[in-house]
Amino acid sequence: MSTRQVGTKYGFMIGLAYIAYHLILQITSLFQYPVWGYLGYIILAVGIYLALISWKKQNSMMTLKQGFLIGFWLIAVSCLITTVLIYLYMAAIDPAMVELAYEKELDKLIAKGASLEGAKKTLAKVKFLFTPLYISLLSFLGNILIGLFLGLVLSLIMQKKPTN
Secondary structure, three states: OOHHHHHHHHHHHHHHHHHHHHHHHHHHOHHHOHHHHHHHHHHHHHHHHHHHHHHHHHOOOEOHHHHHHHHHHHHHHHHHHHHHHHHHHHHHHOOHHHHHHHHHHHHHHHHOOOOHHHHHHHHHHOHHHOOHHHHHHHHHHHHHHHHHHHHHHHHHHHOEOOOO
16 A cells, blocks of 8 residues: 555544544534644544554555655545535534634633723624634644644654665
8 A cells, every 4th residue: 555545544534533523522512622622633643643553564664754645645634524524514504603713702802801892893803714614724724734743743753764
């Protein structure tokens, strides 16, 4: 199997795991607490680790480049699946989630001492940020960056250079 095949295979699995994790957070209302969102990166790290282990079992060695490419494909596929899910969820299933995000930011500004009118004026300037498309794209970029970092670190740790 090529690095793309291994990464894509595990990317689909991690994408499905993210969907299950997201649904659990929605059902239990834990999505409101940021720490639960950050714990989702453990799923990503475990997925990258398992993909790299799979490669090393099939091949006697793994260069940094191979490890990074496996991580890249895994992240690309899983992030694409996750981004589509987030967009569909917020646009079609639960549009109130976007309004909830807006209200949370409004509350944060008021807690920092802004008046209700001042907070509303401030958020009116960035209202475009509170759309399903923008939120899902921002999530995509964040997950890609964090995933590439995790993939690089795990590849550095797990690489096994060929012996000459």
